[in-house]
Amino acid sequence: MRRVLVIGSGITGCAAALELAHQGYSVDVLESAAGVGGKILGYCCKATIECARCGVCVAHTRVAQAVKHPNIRFLAAMSLQSVRRDAKGFAARAVQQHPAIRLSACTACGACAKACPARCITRYNRGGLVQYSINHAKCLRRRRRACAKCVAACPAAAIAGDGLSGAADLSADAVLVATGHQAFDARGKPWLGYSQVPNVLNGEEAEAILANRMFLRGPNDDVAFVQCVGSRDPELGRNYCSAVCCAYATRMARVIRHRNPASNVTVYLIDLQNFDKTFSRLRAQLAAEGVRLVRSAPSSIDPLPGGRLSVKREGVAGAAAVAEHDVVVLSVGMGPAAGAAELADQLGLRRDEFGFFEPGTPGVFVAGTCAEPRSILDSIASGEAVAAQILEALADPGRPARESTADNPNLRKIKLSPGVLVLGGGLAGARVAGELKALGYRPVVLEQAARTGGGASSAAEFERLLADVDVLTDATLSRLTGCIGSFHASVRAGKTARDIDCGAIVVCTGNARQDAGRDLFDFDRILPAGDLAAAVARLPRKDRPRAVGIILDLKVEETNAGTAQAFQTALRVIEQHHAEVYVFLREVRVAAKGLETLYDDARNAGVNVVKYEGPLRLKTIEDGVEISARDALLGRDAIILCQMVGVSPCGLSAAADAGLAALLGVHTDCLGQMQDNNAHLFPALSNRPGIFLAGACRSRYHPPEVIADAKAAAMRVHSLLSRKHLIVELSNATVETTKCALCLTCARTCPHGAMTVDDEKRKAVSRPETCQRCGICVGECPARAIELPASVIE
Amino acid sequence: MKKPGKRPKQRLVVFCCENSAAKAAESAAGDPMLKGVEFVRVPCAGRVEIRHILKRIEAGAAVLALACPLDNCKYIHGNRRTLKRVDRVKQVLKDAGIEEGRVRMEFLSSVDPHKLVNVIKEAKRP
Amino acid sequence: MITAERKPFGEIADMVQDAKKLLILGCGSCVTVCMAGGEKEVAMLASAMRLANRKAGRKADIREATIERQCDREWFDKVAEDIEWADAVLSMACGVGAQFCGEAFEGKRVVPALNTKFYGATERQGVWVERCAGCGKCVLADFGGVCPIARCSKSLLNGPCxxxxxxxxEVDPDRLDCGWQLIHDRMKLLGLLDRLEAVQPLKDWSAGGDGGPGRIVREDATL
Structure with missing residues (x-):
């Protein structure tokens, strides 16, 4: 049995451990704290009546699953003393830091807590995660007092006898570093008053308060959030965006406003990062809900007599402004966790200039926020992706435990077809196919165009990824029947028709927005931003443009991908052709590794950045294209003449191929992109079991994000198909023939595509392998013909 | 004999989605506010039918339907379906001349036990 | 199918307020499909009635039942006892079913709970649209499969107004397509636009609703 040592029991470590454990790997998860779960334990739900997709609930579910998984062993309150490579992989020694409760044995009865004379055993019970942990600071044994009351009280022998001297020798084939991050200590910016001025909190403290209470302090408080505290700050040596602060601050701001619509909530920010799948809608909601966004970085926070806080800031055009608030939350950014340097030495890992781990050395893997700032949901995705990477690196895709159906007549064994159909041969599709190949599958890739490659360019990489993969070009899906484990796809490739049986489908149909600018582009002066550099280079020297414009955020909110492309293009144009470059954008989107420094490099190289607001107009005149927009920083109109203009396709709005979505039965979100904007599905799931998504079709555009997406999707496919058989309980919805009016309501309202009409039986039927037992159909059926045996609630 | 002037306490039935409110209720177990409340666990708020709600209202109870926040339904849109059903129940109550407040719907996640206590407190308020 | 909508509660309650024993009778066919009178709607209406009665201090017994179809006499057999028991039957079928129930049980007061609307199709979940006016002499073939009688607000046969x-x-520009635009578009698609030049003769409305109560006799099918 393969063994993996995971360092860190946060959401990344748990997500990866679950995937590996599911594949039959044995996983040890080392945690230095007394309880498992990491930072999410202190975070709050940020939903109003609508989910804000912060991922805290989903993360709790994952951690709770990991805690219950028989292949995962948690070693809490233990730290890594040494690790060395040996013939088999790694030999590590972990030492017990203080007494801890073994979660695998703990039944959460609470006897220890009752028995503890120092009341140092606390119970965490939230989101389905129940755990007891020993607060070492208060434990009598810390003061060398002989106390073993908890040990004696535990009926499950989950607490070790002496506790303090424990050590464990661990062997592993691979090590996963998932040690997470540490929030910026806001005392590093003393003018903001943190730890000096009452009612100045940091983001983590605000999270912890809202995890237990409805308001930060009182319902009528005027609350302000200050962004970029310890992020995007070269003076502090932290010249990167922490990617999550815009998200948590605006989400908490919404919650506070929602709970008391009469309260004032302000967010002081520099740029608002695009952190949601349907961000354009989210911004409209923020405005509608009355969260004030003020573009400024406060220069000081001081107490006023009477307890309020005075927040001073630079206003537009240098004018100073002062505002009063009751509570100020400093949105502190992420930095490397304490001990990262030591761990890097132990494992031979490199760190980037800010201290985050670089991708690992052989056998050592890195995921989550210890590698770069990431949200909870992206950390989960990172954990899933790294699991695929580990399986591939060890050349052992694993073997899930076989379930037996022998003694349970209610179970049915359904054979899974090993085939996988990948729709789209762009970056995501090729990556998914490459990963699946490495995991032992033979995917078939359908590419609509005459060649693979999509919007990406590296031909050599595509060749490598798609070597030995069955690729059909000029191919489209014309019909899809069947369900998870046994889909039947009718495909037209060129002039031939072909039927493909597959157990799973991965949709990687890319960025529909590529086609969105047809009415805008003339492909002469105005063209997609990605084609700009090459188009300039193709021109004879004398015809090359003196000024080039690149426009972002034209119709919808830009993503990291647009920024990366724009500034890379800008740098190329400046370096190669010495043209002037103007980048028009509404926000500087730099919420991914390396983008802040790219932005700075471009500025230093002379790229002019115009932050605009309101509409932007393009007018073709004799000498070029006139770009006019209102400069948000200077508060006046800017008109710039450029000979060539590139428009980022990511800033254009266009729906996914609605026909394809309907054919697949996959939902689209409110912006028309594939996949519901639902945290339970991220990263790779669709509403239909067995159909997965990756990349730009689900609004992930930035290449590193697309690659992580592809790995996570491959992991999901593997997790499904490696079981060979699907064991389903026959507790799915049943339909009474005499009552069924064949009205199709169930088929239309089932979100999973589980309900169909059986022509022979003359009634609706549910597919047991697809039915999720939610009971929505039961609630919808106008004839009361459907029952869900598993949940009778008369 | 009931004391004059004091309204009899109304029974409160709470439908709990097992992905959110039921977990929150487990976390909040023991809170005095939850005392006397009847919890009905459902696999998804979308499982709750109009007749389930009406039957309990007919029996004299007030009903609180608790679902996951919108766009957070594990089954995609079960909560939205139930929101529409609750609106129909309110129409029925209006038709019958009964206060619509006898049925309420709230949205909360599994990690919000304090919010659960809060919405139950609101629902108990006559 | 025949589509219907439930009447407002107040109107229903007024019709049956003197009934001490009330049977609410649903229909399992068209009105179940268009969600106006199936088993669930019966239960909902019954609940509303019980709650309203209690609120008003009225005492009434309410029974609920749903049969396959109220437009076939035999299906009533299953609920004959309940119908006999009741002072009034509140039929949740279309006008046909509600009337037929009264014919099957003469002397029993049968009142309709639904307003019958039109012959329609399910456009999408929860939305039903009219497609046929039951004129008795189908002219779809002349109009590319789009009915000028059902889809033109004025039932014009020789072009739009x-x-x-x-x-x-213009009757409702937000909601209604011009039937003649649809006919034109479809005929164009089919390459049959020239056929629209033919003048349609005066229509014989007596084949449908205007010829007195309709009756179909199939000699070969009668016993």
Whole structure:
């Protein structure tokens, strides 16, 4: 049995451990704290009546699953003393830091807590995660007092006898570093008053308060959030965006406003990062809900007599402004966790200039926020992706435990077809196919165009990824029947028709927005931003443009991908052709590794950045294209003449191929992109079991994000198909023939595509392998013909 | 004999989605506010039918339907379906001349036990 | 199918307020499909009645039942006892079913709970649209499969009126397409536009609703 040592029991470590454990790997998860779960334990739900997709609930579910998984062993309150490579992989020694409760044995009865004379055993019970942990600071044994009351009280022998001297020798084939991050200590910016001025909190403290209470302090408080505290700050040596602060601050701001619509909530920010799948809608909601966004970085926070806080800031055009608030939350950014340097030495890992781990050395893997700032949901995705990477690196895709159906007549064994159909041969599709190949599958890739490659360019990489993969070009899906484990796809490739049986489908149909600018582009002066550099280079020297414009955020909110492309293009144009470059954008989107420094490099190289607001107009005149927009920083109109203009396709709005979505039965979100904007599905799931998504079709555009997406999707496919058989309980919805009016309501309202009409039986039927037992159909059926045996609630 | 002037306490039935409110209720177990409340666990708020709600209202109870926040339904849109059903129940109550407040719907996640206590407190308020 | 909508509660309650024993009778066919009178709607209406009665201090017994179809006499057999028991039957079928129930049980007061609307199709979940007016002599073949009688607000047979604007009907431009625009578009698609030049003769409305109560006799099917 393969063994993996995971360092860190946060959401990344748990997500990866679950995937590996599911594949039959044995996983040890080392945690230095007394309880498992990491930072999410202190975070709050940020939903109003609508989910804000912060991922805290989903993360709790994952951690709770990991805690219950028989292949995962948690070693809490233990730290890594040494690790060395040996013939088999790694030999590590972990030492017990203080007494801890073994979660695998703990039944959460609470006897220890009752028995503890120092009341140092606390119970965490939230989101389905129940755990007891020993607060070492208060434990009598810390003061060398002989106390073993908890040990004696535990009926499950989950607490070790002496506790303090424990050590464990661990062997592993691979090590996963998932040690997470540490929030910026806001005392590093003393003018903001943190730890000096009452009612100045940091983001983590605000999270912890809202995890237990409805308001930060009182319902009528005027609350302000200050962004970029310890992020995007070269003076502090932290010249990167922490990617999550815009998200948590605006989400908490919404919650506070929602709970008391009469309260004032302000967010002081520099740029608002695009952190949601349907961000354009989210911004409209923020405005509608009355969260004030003020573009400024406060220069000081001081107490006023009477307890309020005075927040001073630079206003537009240098004018100073002062505002009063009751509570100020400093949105502190992420930095490397304490001990990262030591761990890097132990494992031979490199760190980037800010201290985050670089991708690992052989056998050592890195995921989550210890590698770069990431949200909870992206950390989960990172954990899933790294699991695929580990399986591939060890050349052992694993073997899930076989379930037996022998003694349970209610179970049915359904054979899974090993085939996988990948729709789209762009970056995501090729990556998914490459990963699946490495995991032992033979995917078939359908590419609509005459060649693979999509919007990406590296031909050599595509060749490598798609070597030995069955690729059909000029191919489209014309019909899809069947369900998870046994889909039947009718495909037209060129002039031939072909039927493909597959157990799973991965949709990687890319960025529909590529086609969105047809009415805008003339492909002469105005063209997609990605084609700009090459188009300039193709021109004879004398015809090359003196000024080039690149426009972002034209119709919808830009993503990291647009920024990366724009500034890379800008740098190329400046370096190669010495043209002037103007980048028009509404926000500087730099919420991914390396983008802040790219932005700075471009500025230093002379790229002019115009932050605009309101509409932007393009007018073709004799000498070029006139770009006019209102400069948000200077508060006046800017008109710039450029000979060539590139428009980022990511800033254009266009729906996914609605026909394809309907054919697949996959939902689209409110912006028309594939996949519901639902945290339970991220990263790779669709509403239909067995159909997965990756990349730009689900609004992930930035290449590193697309690659992580592809790995996570491959992991999901593997997790499904490696079981060979699907064991389903026959507790799915049943339909009474005499009552069924064949009205199709169930088929239309089932979100999973589980309900169909059986022509022979003359009634609706549910597919047991697809039915999720939610009971929505039961609630919808106008004839009361459907029952869900598993949940009778008369 | 009931004391004059004091309204009899109304029974409160709470439908709990097992992905959110039921977990929150487990976390909040023991809170005095939850005392006397009847919890009905459902696999998804979308499982709750109009007749389930009406039957309990007919029996004299007030009903609180608790679902996951919108766009957070594990089954995609079960909560939205139930929101529409609750609106129909309110129409029925209006038709019958009964206060619509006898049925309420709230949205909360599994990690919000304090919010659960809060919405139950609101629902108990006559 | 025949589509219907439930009457407002107040109107229903007024019709049956003197009934001490009330049977609410649903229909399992068209009105179940269009969600107006199936088993669930019966239960909902019954609940509303019980709650309203209690609120008003009225005492009434309410029974609920749903049969396959109220437009076939035999299906009533299953609920004959309940019908006999009741002072009034509140039929949740279309006008046909409600009437037929009264015919099957003469002397029993049968009142309709639904307003019957039109012959329609399910456009999408929860939305039903009219497609046929039951004129008795189908002319779809002449109009590319789009019915000028059901889809034109004026049932014009020889082209649109002046109220056709941007493909919409002036009766309700937000909601209604101009039937003649649809006919034109479809005929164009089918390459049959020239056929619209033919003048349609005066229509014989007596084949449908205007010829007195309709009756179909199939000699070979009668016993």
């Amino acid at each position: 002046g109220g056709s604007q941007d493909g919409k009907c």
